Amino acid sequence: MASESDEGLAARIVDQLAGAQEARTLPSLTADGVVSYNLLHARNLRGWTQQEAADRISECLGKAWSVPVYAAAERAHRSARVKEFSADELLALSRAFRLPLAWWFVPPGPDSKIKPRSADQELPADEVLEYLFPAEGQLQDDLEQRTAMLFSQLASRAGRDQTSAYLGYVQRRNAALQSMLFSAFKAAEIESVPEQLEDLARRVKLALGTLTSDLLHDGLTESEGEGPEAVDE
DSSP states (O other): OOOHHHHHHHHHHHHHHHHHHHHHHOOOBOHHHHHHHHHHHHHHHHTOOHHHHHHHHHHHHTSOOOHHHHHHHHTGGGSSSOOOOOHHHHHHHHHHHTOOGGGGGOOSSTTOEEOOTTOSOOEEHHHHHHHHSOOSHHHHHHHHHHHHHHHHHHHHHHOHHHHHHHHHHHHHHHHHHHHHHHHHHHHTTOOSOOHHHHHHHHHHHHHHHHHHHHHHHTTSSOOTTTSTTOOOO
C-alpha cells in the first residue's frame, strides 16, 4: 500500500499536470482573472483546504472571508462571475500565503493574454513579465531609484541590522532576476549563456561593491577585520 506521503506526491503531480493543461487552454484573462488563477495555485502550493486558506486570509485582511467567498474568488477565472481584487486584498493574500506580490500577476503560461476589462488591447505574457521583473531601461531605472532611496533611508534610521536587510534584499532581487533570465533562455533552447547575461552579472557585482563601499563610508556597516568579532591572527 502506498504511504500517505506517496499519495500526497501523486496528488500534487496530478494537480500540476492539470494546471499545465489549463494554462494552455485558458482564454484571455483580465488582470483579476490572473489573480484568481494564481490564488488556486497558491493554495495547491501550500497544501491547504479552502477553509484553511479562508481563515488565514481573514486574519491578514482584518475581516472575514468565508469559504464560499474564498471559493468564488478562486474559481473566478473560470466563471462569468467577476471578482475584483483590491490592493488591500492582494497584500493580505501575500501575507497569508507568504508569497511575493508579483506572484498574483504571473501569467498562467507563455501563450497567455491579459486583457484589462475596459481595454481593447491584449497584453502578451512577456510584456506582463516585463512590468513585473524589469531587466533594463526606464522601468528598471525608476525601480532602482525608488527602492534604493527607501532602503537607504531605512538603513540610516535603523543602523547596521537594517543595512544587512538592505543588502540581503538587493542580493535576493538580483538572484531572482538572474534565475528568471536563465529560465527564459533555457526555455528558448539557447545552450550558451549570451554576453548580455555576463554583462548583467558584472554590473550586479559592481553595484553591490559600490553599495558596500558607500555603506562603509557612512559607517553603516563594518569592513572585514574591523568588527567586534574580528580576531587577529
